[in-house]
Amino acid sequence: MIKVFKFGGASIMDVQNIKNVGNILQKYDSQELVIVFSAMGKVTNMLEDVVDSYVQKSANTNVALQKVKDFHATILSGIFKENHPIFDIVNNLFVEIEWVLEDEPNQHYAYDYDQIVSVGEFLSTQIMSAYLQQVGFENTCLDVRDLIRTDNTHRNAKIDWEITTDSIKRNVKKKHSVTQGFLGCTSENFTSTLGREGSDFSAAILAFCLDASELVIWKDVPGMMNSDPKYFPDAKLLSQVSFDEAIELAFYGAKVIHPKTIQPLKQKNIPLLIKSFLSPEAEGSIISSRSDNTNDMSSFIVKENQILISVSDVNLSFIVGNHMNQIFSILAKNNVDVNLMQNSAISFSICVDNDQHKVPQLIKDFQQFYEVLYNDDLSLFTIRHYNDNSFDSFLHDKDVILEQRSRNTVQLISR
Numbered sequence: 001m002i003k004v005f006k007f008g009g010a011s012i013m014d015v016q017n018i019k020n021v022g023n024i025l026q027k028y029d030s031q032e033l034v035i036v037f038s039a040m041g042k043v044t045n046m047l048e049d050v051v052d053s054y055v056q057k058s059a060n061t062n063v064a065l066q067k068v069k070d071f072h073a074t075i076l077s078g079i080f081k082e083n084h085p086i087f088d089i090v091n092n093l094f095v096e097i098e099w100v101l102e103d104e105p106n107q108h109y110a111y112d113y114d115q116i117v118s119v120g121e122f123l124s125t126q127i128m129s130a131y132l133q134q135v136g137f138e139n140t141c142l143d144v145r146d147l148i149r150t151d152n153t154h155r156n157a158k159i160d161w162e163i164t165t166d167s168i169k170r171n172v173k174k175k176h177s178v179t180q181g182f183l184g185c186t187s188e189n190f191t192s193t194l195g196r197e198g199s200d201f202s203a204a205i206l207a208f209c210l211d212a213s214e215l216v217i218w219k220d221v222p223g224m225m226n227s228d229p230k231y232f233p234d235a236k237l238l239s240q241v242s243f244d245e246a247i248e249l250a251f252y253g254a255k256v257i258h259p260k261t262i263q264p265l266k267q268k269n270i271p272l273l274i275k276s277f278l279s280p281e282a283e284g285s286i287i288s289s290r291s292d293n294t295n296d297m298s299s300f301i302v303k304e305n306q307i308l309i310s311v312s313d314v315n316l317s318f319i320v321g322n323h324m325n326q327i328f329s330i331l332a333k334n335n336v337d338v339n340l341m342q343n344s345a346i347s348f349s350i351c352v353d354n355d356q357h358k359v360p361q362l363i364k365d366f367q368q369f370y371e372v373l374y375n376d377d378l379s380l381f382t383i384r385h386y387n388d389n390s391f392d393s394f395l396h397d398k399d400v401i402l403e404q405r406s407r408n409t410v411q412l413i414s415r
């Protein structure tokens, strides 16, 4: 039965890691596989800089693009001989970006973003496919635009499951296929993206449509941890996690998997393994319907760069059903997801990611109808399965401005 593997940016960020991925895959040579790659290293961020300077008509756009070219040139020279056809393929992909940059920015930031940022994934998959071929791992590089159909909500595109299922079933034929994460294609044939870190979701879509026996996400951490090792040095591995708990953890911002990843897997009961590409023999975490949550170990999740927006009626009347209706329509219109909300008699507060391309317009739209107050530069902390101990140790140095508790979860917003 076919399996889907996903390798993120860190796993292919330099020559050494690329070779490591080659070694891992050679061990699975007899296995039918679809392998999804993100852009290499921090290339998506670098391409976001290109887009930003392009839309601001900054003179630095070419400098920003040159960084992306240099990064890939170093990789290419580390793994291929000078006359390898990959050099032309990579050059042509950069020409595609240059074509976009030649035109004036057209006010459709999200559309421009998708056309430029998507090239990171085309670069990584072409390079990885050629490298794997070179080390004897036969594979076909598929253009995910022939596989995943989306609507035209650029930067946050929604899947058309019917067309996608049909296209994937028709086009994934070979024993080993390599394809791009994070991307899709609109009905007008434009490239779309599924939201940052979306290639986990891409891998889950492929696993779902192919009825895969499992999805393996290869990471630079040992598996799903009870906290982000970046903030908590004694983070512990959750070796077994149920689908439902994984959805909750990802929803609250656990960075190890994209929140949309679990639903399709749960629907078809496809186990998700999170394994370390640094120690591929280690077991990692298994997320499945059979998994018992390891125990009720507390999990800590941090989301940074949050903004808390409070709206109240200009006449200080109660916030009631029709206000809610309007508040949610404004959120939907601006494509903003809410991380936490709370209401009092006369105000309604929402905590959202402070995305500079969405939030200023959101605030303007609210201001047409409401008195709006906001507080930025905040962090949202979530503790799942909290207890007095985990709560106190976590809280002692925080300036908490809002707190919300349920039986299993505490959320705090702090400065």
Ligand code: ASP
Binding pocket: 008, 009, 038, 039, 044, 045, 120, 181, 182, 195, 196, 197, 198, 199, 200
């Ligand atoms: N390359 C994209 C990003 O960095 C998608 C992904 O890695 O999942 O967000």
Ligand code: MG
Binding pocket: 008, 009, 010, 038, 197
């Ligand atoms: Mg990534």
